Amino acid sequence: MSKKKEPISTGPEWTFELIQRYDEELGRIAAEFKLDTYPNQIEVITSEQMMDAYSSVGMPLNYNHWSFGKQFVDTEQNYKRGRMGLAYEIVINSEPCISYLMEENTMTMQALVIAHACYGHNSFFKGNYLFQTWTDASSIIDYLLFAKNYIAKCEERHGVQAVEELLDSCHSLMNYGVNRYMRPTPLTPAEERERQQAREEYTQRHLNQLWNTIPQKQESAEEMISRFPAEPEENLLYFVEKNAPLLEPWQREIVRIVRKVAQYFYPQKQTQVMNEGWACFWHYTLLNTMYDEGLVNDGFMMEFLHSHSSVVYQPPFDSPYFNGVNPYTLGFHMMMDIRRICEEPTDEDREWFPDLAGTPWLDAIHHAMRNYKDESFILQYLSPRLIRELKLFTILDDASNPTLKVSVIHNELGYRQVREDLAAQYNLGNREPNIQVYNVDVRGDRSLTLRHFMHSGQPMGESTSEVMRHMHRLWGFDVCMESTNPDGEVAQAYHCPPRHTDVPAVI
Amino acid sequence: MSYIIDRRLNAKKKSTVNRQRFLRRYRKHIKEAVEDSVNQRSITDMDKGGSVTIPRRDISEPSFHHGEGGIRKRVFPGNKEFVPGDEFQRPQGGGGGGGAGSGNASNQGEGDDEFTFQINQDEFLDFMFEGLELPYLVKKQLKDATLWETRRAGFTNAGSPDKIHIIRSLRAANMRRIALSGKERRRIRELEREIESIQLRMSNGDAEEQVAKLRLEIEEQRALIKRLPWIDDFDIKYNNTIRVPVPSSKAVMFCVMDVSGSMTQSIKDMAKRFFILLYLFLKRNYKHIEVVFIRHHTHAKEVDEQEFFYSRETGGTIVSSALNLTADVLEERYNATDWNVYVAQASDGDNWDGDSDVCGRILDKRILPHVQYFSYVEITTGPHQNLWVEYEQLQQRWNENFAMHQIEDPADIYGVFRKLFEKKTEGAA
Numbered sequence: 001m002s003k004k005k006e007p008i009s010t011g012p013e014w015t016f017e018l019i020q021r022y023d024e025e026l027g028r029i030a031a032e033f034k035l036d037t038y039p040n041q042i043e044v045i046t047s048e049q050m051m052d053a054y055s056s057v058g059m060p061l062n063y064n065h066w067s068f069g070k071q072f073v074d075t076e077q078n079y080k081r082g083r084m085g086l087a088y089e090i091v092i093n094s095e096p097c098i099s100y101l102m103e104e105n106t107m108t109m110q111a112l113v114i115a116h117a118c119y120g121h122n123s124f125f126k127g128n129y130l131f132q133t134w135t136d137a138s139s140i141i142d143y144l145l146f147a148k149n150y151i152a153k154c155e156e157r158h159g160v161q162a163v164e165e166l167l168d169s170c171h172s173l174m175n176y177g178v179n180r181y182m183r184p185t186p187l188t189p190a191e192e193r194e195r196q197q198a199r200e201e202y203t204q205r206h207l208n209q210l211w212n213t214i215p216q217k218q219e220s221a222e223e224m225i226s227r228f229p230a231e232p233e234e235n236l237l238y239f240v241e242k243n244a245p246l247l248e249p250w251q252r253e254i255v256r257i258v259r260k261v262a263q264y265f266y267p268q269k270q271t272q273v274m275n276e277g278w279a280c281f282w283h284y285t286l287l288n289t290m291y292d293e294g295l296v297n298d299g300f301m302m303e304f305l306h307s308h309s310s311v312v313y314q315p316p317f318d319s320p321y322f323n324g325v326n327p328y329t330l331g332f333h334m335m336m337d338i339r340r341i342c343e344e345p346t347d348e349d350r351e352w353f354p355d356l357a358g359t360p361w362l363d364a365i366h367h368a369m370r371n372y373k374d375e376s377f378i379l380q381y382l383s384p385r386l387i388r389e390l391k392l393f394t395i396l397d398d399a400s401n402p403t404l405k406v407s408v409i410h411n412e413l414g415y416r417q418v419r420e421d422l423a424a425q426y427n428l429g430n431r432e433p434n435i436q437v438y439n440v441d442v443r444g445d446r447s448l449t450l451r452h453f454m455h456s457g458q459p460m461g462e463s464t465s466e467v468m469r470h471m472h473r474l475w476g477f478d479v480c481m482e483s484t485n486p487d488g489e490v491a492q493a494y495h496c497p498p499r500h501t502d503v504p505a506v507i
Numbered sequence: 508m509s510y511i512i513d514r515r516l517n518a519k520k521k522s523t524v525n526r527q528r529f530l531r532r533y534r535k536h537i538k539e540a541v542e543d544s545v546n547q548r549s550i551t552d553m554d555k556g557g558s559v560t561i562p563r564r565d566i567s568e569p570s571f572h573h574g575e576g577g578i579r580k581r582v583f584p585g586n587k588e589f590v591p592g593d594e595f596q597r598p599q600g601g602g603g604g605g606g607a608g609s610g611n612a613s614n615q616g617e618g619d620d621e622f623t624f625q626i627n628q629d630e631f632l633d634f635m636f637e638g639l640e641l642p643y644l645v646k647k648q649l650k651d652a653t654l655w656e657t658r659r660a661g662f663t664n665a666g667s668p669d670k671i672h673i674i675r676s677l678r679a680a681n682m683r684r685i686a687l688s689g690k691e692r693r694r695i696r697e698l699e700r701e702i703e704s705i706q707l708r709m710s711n712g713d714a715e716e717q718v719a720k721l722r723l724e725i726e727e728q729r730a731l732i733k734r735l736p737w738i739d740d741f742d743i744k745y746n747n748t749i750r751v752p753v754p755s756s757k758a759v760m761f762c763v764m765d766v767s768g769s770m771t772q773s774i775k776d777m778a779k780r781f782f783i784l785l786y787l788f789l790k791r792n793y794k795h796i797e798v799v800f801i802r803h804h805t806h807a808k809e810v811d812e813q814e815f816f817y818s819r820e821t822g823g824t825i826v827s828s829a830l831n832l833t834a835d836v837l838e839e840r841y842n843a844t845d846w847n848v849y850v851a852q853a854s855d856g857d858n859w860d861g862d863s864d865v866c867g868r869i870l871d872k873r874i875l876p877h878v879q880y881f882s883y884v885e886i887t888t889g890p891h892q893n894l895w896v897e898y899e900q901l902q903q904r905w906n907e908n909f910a911m912h913q914i915e916d917p918a919d920i921y922g923v924f925r926k927l928f929e930k931k932t933e934g935a936a
Contacts, residue, residue, distance in 0.1 A: 041510045043514045172570055173571075
């Protein structure tokens with residue numbers, strides 16, 4: 001153990017010099033723990049600026065849209081009424097990695113935030129496979145700048161109203177604007193601009209061909225009945241961008257922008273538990289190491305532990321504060337649990353995690369961070385011990401039964417099932433309806449047919465017909481969606497414009 | 508390596524545009540909310556900002572998500588007494604339990620059906636007075652404009668010395684000198700080139716003499732240039748100013764109210780609200796506003812605000828006394844060419860028999876020719892009386908700047924106010 005050093009600071013006031021000292025020490029310790037990060041850009045902002053950042057989905061710049069304004073007035077209202085505190089930090093997956101610190105925070109909080117965001121989240125952004133595959137940290141800010149300017153230009157040229165309507169439609173389909181399996185090629189902003197023009201031309205030409213009404217010679221009957229697209233397409237916005245008959249080039253570009261932004265946020269949606277767990281684990285570990293070295297004093301630790309434990313508090317299901325499983329709690333405890341299993345395995349652990357028990361914890365935890373997303377992470381690492389500690393249980397809600405049923409609880413018989421159920425809860429494929437482009441009536445009325453593959457008999461929600469209207473606006477011709485059950489039977493159909501046959505079929 | 512940046516002084520209002528777009532999109536909702544709150548508000552905070560509430564479902568952004576039904580499982584923490592196989596009733600309301608779905612589809616906050624936010628005073632007034640205008644304002648203003656404002660209007664060649672524009676004057680002088688010295692300078696350049704070539708070609712002795720001659724000529728040319736006047740009369744430029752008529756930005760508002768025994772406190776309250784609305788509205792259009800309070804029963808008296816609204820008197824009603832006093836004050840203090848005059852009269856409609864035609868005459872001769880707008884509100888639930896009948900005739904003659912309306916209960920006030928001031932089409936003006 002190295003000899004005790006002097007605490008860096010003792011009071012609650014922060015200064016830029018102190019922030020720098022803390023950052024240097026945290027950076028040094030983080031490097032000892034092999035945390036690989038993008039360079040950090042730490043920005044001190046006011047609460048007002050924090051609210052601005054909140055309302056542009058945390059990004060330092062974004063295009064203009066009323067929905068961000070709605071978010072802003074909502075945040076402002078809640079904050080001013082004291083109903084909600086602002087987050088202590090926002091961190092952006094970019095290179096350099098931008099983290100916002102709030103002016104109002106105490107020195108302890110600033111240090112906590114630096115450890116949490118600048119070293120925790122940052123190394124996660126850099127290391128996790130989903131982020132590596134799906135996002136390009138170095139170009140996102142430039143891309144948003146391009147998007148903002150492009151959309152502003154469109155507003156000038158085509159009117160705010162027209163752009164707003166288009167964005168409304170795209171936003172309603174934003175969750176269906178991501179590629180799940182194909183890696184997008186990263187582009188520099190310059191290339192992006194060049195390609196945008198080439199694309200405009202190409203798409204238009206391609207479309208003219210597709211919608212050409214002059215009959216072509218030698219068409220075999222086989223071709224006539226084949227579907228378009230040949231393979232179902234789950235990226236609805238991509239399909240619209242490439243194939244919608246009536247969109248202008250600038251409209252296609254805006255669809256593309258929304259799609260790109262959606263794609264950028266796609267990994268974050270799938271790694272919430274891991275990302276927060278990882279960041280909490282590291283702020284906890286890093287600050288404790290600083291304490292061990294004597295760099296921070298007891299007062300600092302008291303304040304830190306107080307915030308830390310309120311962040312990772314999990315209210316029980318019957319508490320008025322209950323709002324689902326707290327990703328911070330689950331993630332933090334799972335990360336701590338991996339370390340425990342490595343360092344002090346019990347017999348149970350040896351049985352459940354034979355490959356993990358007794359191995360070096362740092363490698364194990366890095367491996368987990370790099371190669372999993374929430375769903376697989378829980379499935380792989382949630383231990384019986386943690387299930388017991390959190391007292392997890394599953395409720396089965398079958399709409400055809402009048403009552404709810406407790407299907408499994410935290411006992412020997414239930415561990416595996418609870419773990420499976422919890423993992424499934426984080427599977428985006430279960431959370432969002434599975435909808436794909438099924439067919440376009442190319443030779444007929446150009447109507448678009450979507451297929452909704454029902455999951456466990458769950459029907460579509462109430463705003464479906466609203467979204468169908470948006471889809472119709474983008475496609476320009478009739479749009480139809482069929483909800484099919486596993487047997488392939490159509491259980492319910494939605495049409496836009498509506499048809500009188502739209503009565504729900506018997507389920 | 509980390510960069511630490513202080514962003515606190517950067518632009519703050521980044522969300523302003525988005526916020527405005529949000530307000531614009533929901534202006535119908537917001538206007539309704541504002542109208543409601545105008546009618547409910549106490550008088551003193553009529554012009555404060557306010558909170559606006561919109562049903563959440565009206566502003567929700569749609570997305571594809573799962574609806575209720577089907578089979579779903581949800582994992583909860585903090586089990587206390589459940590064992591596998593326990594069954595219980597579905598919790599009602601709030602959609603808690605299993606009903607909220609397994610995802611974040613409905614994280615908007617359970618049971619929070621209303622979306623409430625604040626708008627500030629300016630925005631509040633904007634919504635309150637949207638679509639209203641002062642009638643016939645433009646026409647009147649231009650006709651009566653007697654206020655002049657001096658404005659800059661370029662530059663001239665004549666003017667008084669205090670308006671000299673030095674930079675332009677010197678620039679003009681410089682241009683003139685350059686233009687007039689062109690011939691001489693060209694000659695100087697030729698001579699200089701010649702000197703150079705001579706010095707290159709010839710030996711020292713011969714060159715000396717010729718060069719000296721040429722140099723002399725250069726000197727002569729230089730002297731010619733020097734003789735050009737450095738500044739001339741027509742170089743001098745003056746700032747030009749012109750006088751333009753501007754509409755008067757001063758307005759006076761007369762509040763005329765009956766305080767006879769028949770006016771109860773609640774009727775006065777309604778009148779006061781009407782006056783306040785008018786005052787706020789005028790304040791948006793004029794820089795400077797004065798308010799004259801005139802109360803009357805059988806005699807009229809100019810009073811201060813406190814007395815106007817709160818002191819009680821009884822007695823009969825002679826409306827003409829108040830109108831006479833109004834006309835007197837108008838003539839004495841508010842010259843119609845300098846002031847925009849607005850008169851708002853509130854009464855319960857009672858008047859002494861035989862006085863109403865006097866009122867008609869005073870208005871016709873002494874008041875209406877000088878005012879921008881005269882509005883009369885009758886606050887009564889009963890039938891109209893003789894004053895109303897008399898005023899109806901006036902309205903036909905002065906339909907441009909005379910308006911009257913009846914108010915029955917507080918909820919009418921705002922509506923009546925809007926009706927009195929709603930935008931008229933061009934044709935009517």
